[in-house]
Amino acid sequence: MIKSILNKANCKKPQIRELTLAHGVDFPSDNELIMLILGSGTKSKSVEELSKDVLKVVLEANREDLIKKLVGVKGIGRNKALAIAASIELGRRMNRNPQGHLESPVDVIQYIKSYAMQIQEHFLCISLNGAREILSIRVICVGSGNMAILHSADVFSEPVKEHASAIIVSHNHPSGDPAPSDEDIKTTQRLFESSQILGIPLLDHIIIAKNKYFSFMENGLLKSNES
Secondary structure (H helix, E strand, C coil): HHHHHHHHHCHHHHHHHHHHHHHHHCCCHHHHHHHHHCCCCCCCCHHHHHHHHHHHHHHHHHHHHHHHHHHHHCCCHHHHHHHHHHHHHHHHHHHHCCCCCCCHHHHHHHHHHHHHCCCCCCEEEEEEECCCCCEHHHHHHHHHHHHHHHHHHHHHHHHHHCCCCEEEEEEEEECCCCCCCHEEEHHHHHHHHHHHHHHHCCCCEEEEEECCECCCCCCCCCCCEEE
16 A cells, blocks of 8 residues: 555656656656656655755755765755766856857856746845856855845855856746836945946846846946935
C-alpha cells in the first residue's frame, strides 16, 4: 500500500522525462527542470513538491550561499545540492557571451524574466562591466513593502566589490501591472543619486510583469535633483 502511494506521488517524473526527450530541453518549466535534476523525491515528499521548495531557494539565494541554503531544504543532501548548484553555474557560464553585450538596458529582461511570475516581489541588482556584460544578478530582498526600507548600501555593496562599471536594478510586480508606485519612484531617485556619488551609473530600473515591463530610462524618470 505504501509503495503504491509513493509511486503515485512520483508518477509525474517519468512523464516529464519522456516529454522532455520528445520535445527538447526547453519544453519543461523551471520547476520541471529541477524535477529532472533531482530525479526522485523522498518518502515524505514527492519530487514535484520537493522541486517547488528547491525553486524557491534558487530564486531567493545568491551564488555564495546557494549550496548552504539548498542543504537546508528537507530532503536535499549535499550531493543533490551540489548537482543543482553545478547545473545553475554551468548554465550561467554557457549563457555568458564574452563577445556580446547589452545593446540596451531592457535587453537584460531575458535573463530575469523568470522572476516576473513570482508571487512575491523580488528586487534584483544586475552588475555590468565596461563592455556591458553581466557580471552578476543578485537578489537584494524579497517581499512586498521592502522597497520602503531598501538602502543604497544594500544595492551597491557588491557592485563596488566587483568593480562594476554600471548597474541595472529590477523588481517584479505580482499584480501584473508594471506601472511604478510612488515608493518605486522615490527609491529609484535615491538609488540614482547614490550612483552618481559612487561613480557606478544606474542605467535603468525595470519593473517586470507577465508579458509587460516598465523602464524608468525609457520613460525619462532617471534624473538628478540638480538637473
